[in-house]
Amino acid sequence: MTAAVLNITNGDRALETLQDAGVTGEWLPWRDILHEGPVPAGLSLTELSACRARFIAERHWSTPEQVQADFAERDALLAGCGRFDAVRLWFEHDLYDQLQLLQVLDALAERLPANTALTLLCADEYLGEGRDGMRPRFEALEAPVSRAQIQLAQRAWRAFREPDPEAWVHLLDEDTTALPYLDGTVRRVLEEYPQPGTGLSRTAYHALSLIAQGENRFSPLFAEYQKTEDRRFLGDLGFHWLLDTLAQGDAALLATAGPQPPVIDPRQTYELTDHGRAVMAGRASAYPLLVDGRWIGGVELRPERFWEWDPAAGLLIPRSVTTATG
Template sequence: MFLHILNGDATRSIFQNSGIGGDVIVWREMLCEGRTPATRNMSRFFEERAAFLQQAYGIDSAAYLAEVEQDKELLQNASGYDEIVLWFEFDLFCQVNLVFVLYYLSQLSVKLPPVSIVQLDQHPDVPNFRGLGMLQPHHLPPLFEARTYIREEDWQLARAAWEAYSADDPLALEELSRRPGHQLPYLGQALQAHLQRLPNATNGLNAVEHFFLDRLALGKLRERDLYYQFWNELKIYGFGDFQLDIYTNRLQQAGVVTRESEMLSITGLGEEILNREENYLSFVSSKNIWIGGIPLDQTPWRWDDEEGKVVHS
């Protein structure tokens, strides 16, 4: 009997029609978004995470914890399965969830069966592939047959990556992003994308904010069209509407973007920030804004584009 862990609902209906047997967990967390408490106590982790999600985003903490409890019950019975199969994608959204699931499994006080993984960054039948949810049911069995198995070095890398992701010092994570991935070949690039969410050393914009202002500097755009450009060009993030709305709202609150109906435009201040005449951090509130274990309103860390690395400001 297989236990399949799917990263998101987009894959579920396709999987259910694929003919692949086994029990299913749909992992709905968005661990790339917001605070990830640095603790090895998993009950405490979920309680603190739930409190943050409710405070920051209005996500009901009781409903969140109830869903987590259902998943935990299945995972606690992991030793009763012949194999656990993880279905994840190449982007930051998926890779953060993936290393957490591996970390969580490694913390269970049960004997684990073999753990395998299905992951890909392209598919010959799907131009501009962005995720498993774009596939058809008949695509999944061949991917299942080609799955790879997590080895000890992968467990070690996943554990180290999760603990570094949840820490407030990004240097360990940067070092891990340069390590060979073995059966986690997409992790390094995803972690690099994560580090580029730190404020830029020159103007305070991170990679997502810089992308938005760059495109709006060419002319006003419908919000949806701006998002489609992001999804096509920065697939590495894997963000949905929820994450992108957070960014556009912050840009508006800082006065660098204005909205008229569905249209977004860059302001004069936004152009000055793009031209490095002003710093975004002087105008945007970073209160209660976290990326993993890093609170942006307190961190001295910046991303340096010229050096291609994290620097201390």
């Protein structure tokens, strides 16, 4: 009798690649960009899925009907994981995948029967790129998920969802070797907090730097930005949303050639505003633009309550626009 296997991975591109490579079983693509938007504490999986669905629909990344149906199907399949003989987790090393892995391990810890085998296949390469030999390289690393990995994932997932980022920072003081890519994940999340002086996140800083150097069309700009990441994680939708944010309001850092459409136009062009040039030169700050209602996990940044990350000192500093600019 053939064993019933559930394969969980990061999304449709990886799913298609693995299916093309001959991996069999049922499939659960996680399909959530957890490094973008609210991931608040105190919600069940169903409640959090509803919160995430609203956010994704509001950003025009999917229709409300489609994203709600996707999450309902996903959660129902996860709830029924006990009917499988084995669950295999196929994930990459980057921020996008590692946050998904934390959520999946936390959810399975409460739902997976003891007699269902749970294994992790995780490597420092990208499943969706479909390079020759990808499947055997991942399968060579397949190992049972240990209790230590589940406990660490649960602590990290709770910390990511806290309304205060201190618990997330404290993960840097822990032994996180049970999940070898977690330390890099923690640090990359922290780099999305405003930086001292400019008020820019790491992603925003690199995007503006590339535009200042003359790379002003969306498609080549996104391609060049990807080269700034050791572990590429940001998709074109998230990058487009960031550029849209930077082009908003009286304190905009970017000007666009015509209105910024809700969907990606690869021909759209960008240039720094006078304020954007002042921020990049260290003469002004982007704090007012980038901390009003922005979420990082469970932390909602507000002008009266936000944090900045000093990567050189390794410190997370509580700030406000008043203290940051005054």
